[in-house]
Amino acid sequence: MKEFEQTFDILHVPAEDELRKAAAVACGVPVSKVRQCVVMRRSLDARGRPVYRYRLQAFLEGDEPPREYVFDYKDVRNAREIIVIGGGPAGTFASLKLLEKGFKPVILERGKDVHSRKVDISAIVREGVVDADSNYCFGEGGAGTFSDGKLYTRSSKRGDIQEVLRQLVAFGAQQSILTDAHPHIGSDVLPRVMESIRNCITEHGGEYHFGSRVVDMTPPASNRGKWKVLCADGSVYSASDVILATGHSARDIYELFASKGWALQAKGFALGVRVEHPQYLIDEIQYHKRWQPGYPHAEYSLVQQVDGRGVFSFCMCPGGVLVPSTTESDAVVLNGMSPSTRSGKKANAGIVCSVEPEDVTGFEKYGPLALLEFQRSVEQRMFANSSSFRAPAQRMTDFCRGKASSSLPACSYAPGVDSALLNGLLPDFVAARLRKAFPLFDRKMHGFYTHDALVLGVESRTSSPVRIPRDENTLCHISLDGLYPCGEGAGYAGGIVSSALDGIAVANAIASR
Numbered sequence: 001m002k003e004f005e006q007t008f009d010i011l012h013v014p015a016e017d018e019l020r021k022a023a024a025v026a027c028g029v030p031v032s033k034v035r036q037c038v039v040m041r042r043s044l045d046a047r048g049r050p051v052y053r054y055r056l057q058a059f060l061e062g063d064e065p066p067r068e069y070v071f072d073y074k075d076v077r078n079a080r081e082i083i084v085i086g087g088g089p090a091g092t093f094a095s096l097k098l099l100e101k102g103f104k105p106v107i108l109e110r111g112k113d114v115h116s117r118k119v120d121i122s123a124i125v126r127e128g129v130v131d132a133d134s135n136y137c138f139g140e141g142g143a144g145t146f147s148d149g150k151l152y153t154r155s156s157k158r159g160d161i162q163e164v165l166r167q168l169v170a171f172g173a174q175q176s177i178l179t180d181a182h183p184h185i186g187s188d189v190l191p192r193v194m195e196s197i198r199n200c201i202t203e204h205g206g207e208y209h210f211g212s213r214v215v216d217m218t219p220p221a222s223n224r225g226k227w228k229v230l231c232a233d234g235s236v237y238s239a240s241d242v243i244l245a246t247g248h249s250a251r252d253i254y255e256l257f258a259s260k261g262w263a264l265q266a267k268g269f270a271l272g273v274r275v276e277h278p279q280y281l282i283d284e285i286q287y288h289k290r291w292q293p294g295y296p297h298a299e300y301s302l303v304q305q306v307d308g309r310g311v312f313s314f315c316m317c318p319g320g321v322l323v324p325s326t327t328e329s330d331a332v333v334l335n336g337m338s339p340s341t342r343s344g345k346k347a348n349a350g351i352v353c354s355v356e357p358e359d360v361t362g363f364e365k366y367g368p369l370a371l372l373e374f375q376r377s378v379e380q381r382m383f384a385n386s387s388s389f390r391a392p393a394q395r396m397t398d399f400c401r402g403k404a405s406s407s408l409p410a411c412s413y414a415p416g417v418d419s420a421l422l423n424g425l426l427p428d429f430v431a432a433r434l435r436k437a438f439p440l441f442d443r444k445m446h447g448f449y450t451h452d453a454l455v456l457g458v459e460s461r462t463s464s465p466v467r468i469p470r471d472e473n474t475l476c477h478i479s480l481d482g483l484y485p486c487g488e489g490a491g492y493a494g495g496i497v498s499s500a501l502d503g504i505a506v507a508n509a510i511a512s513r
């Protein structure tokens, strides 16, 4: 097998025989000797004339063929049950791995199935009501279901990323996610994918229980005993192993741990604002004015050291919309999502700064929940300074000058925006760094710092502000045998793919015990 690179015009999708010809040239053999040419990766290069750079693998006669992924889900109707709390990426991929290993996942999910969930999400805008169990963070598929579905991750050490991507494709995601350098699925495709995963799990004998918010957990009384898991509707489930994959917004789970005196640790996270630009402006900047119809809309990724700390872009959504992703009825929290085509007129991203335990003076009395309470206080301040989930907002240039905006540009955030002085609503150490960062970002992306960009508060659910500590070998909670903290809520992942990988790792750990 030989790896090689080849560039192709952005608008040209090379056919199989074209790739084989390229492989023959790269290997110096006739085309008839090329058994297969596989695309490993496709990345956009817009530094000069925009092209796709392909990384290809040529398999010649006599070479070992490329690895095939086969997912052998067992019938687990009568198998040992494992309780999985939370049906986000971590809980879902843990459940798929449990099926492969011959265990029966019993998924307890506080939210609703993807279809019912859509109704509750639209009620946030239509009726100004947040359902505490069914919203942008809670429900089938977890926080990633109504998102851009970006799938790139730096966490290759956590496991086999291809295993996650190939399962997503098998359940209906686009083939392109297997090769794109920055793969994404889109908010229109993700719900379908989650639904077919659920169908696979139930057809093989696994169980889904929607509307099952876990409110209490009791450890086994003896070595051979079982955990008892109580839901808000009074139902009780028991199993010797429990995967806790409740995500970073399940504040009641952290509070439950704190009330029982179970180990928790405060964990740094990042907080800041969402910014929204016209997408054409980002395309112009990133493609050096060469963007044309048919080209993918441009993304960006920015990082800048300011006063000894990184300010960075987070979860950038080309052609996307801003969404109200609060889980509580007295808070404003923003996030972004895009459809698979990324065809909207706006580009949004979080621009955030890290928050460490030493930053949150005045919250010490909350112990390991200090950063969580700090996060909540900022979200509540945003809510108190706007109405009905509208977001406090300012033009970027006004924000940096500390001046109220007398008018605001059109914005994709459906609940609407209110002109406000964000400097007074954000923590000082965050606001001061953001003010310095925006003009500095303009040096890297000329045109980024503009009167036409909107800054909105607050981007706060970037990762978990709490860690549920676990043993690094068994992946079990450090003092609660049989309880496996998993995914982003446990503080061991950030993003869809890394949470899925953590779910797989935890299921493997249970199986190998």
Ligand SMILES: Cc1cc2nc3c(=O)[nH]c(=O)nc-3n(C[C@H](O)[C@H](O)[C@H](O)COP(=O)(O)OP(=O)(O)OC[C@H]3O[C@@H](n4cnc5c(N)ncnc54)[C@H](O)[C@@H]3O)c2cc1C
Residues within 6 Å of the ligand: 085, 086, 087, 088, 089, 090, 091, 108, 109, 110, 111, 133, 136, 137, 138, 139, 140, 141, 142, 143, 144, 145, 146, 147, 148, 149, 150, 151, 152, 212, 213, 214, 215, 245, 246, 247, 248, 249, 250, 252, 253, 315, 323, 325, 335, 336, 337, 486, 487, 488, 489, 493, 494, 495, 496, 497, 499, 500
């Ligand atoms: C709008 C939005 C856009 C995003 N875009 C992207 C993106 O493009 N790419 C990316 O990588 N990441 C994105 N993220 C982040 C990503 O969704 C998360 O990192 C990921 O979903 C975490 O997976 P998880 O399974 O650990 O937790 P979650 O996805 O948070 O899932 C936890 C699940 O547990 C359930 N739960 C919580 N408490 C209980 C309880 N007490 N009882 C029963 N069930 C409970 C919840 O309802 C939820 O379904 C986005 C997030 C949001 C909100």
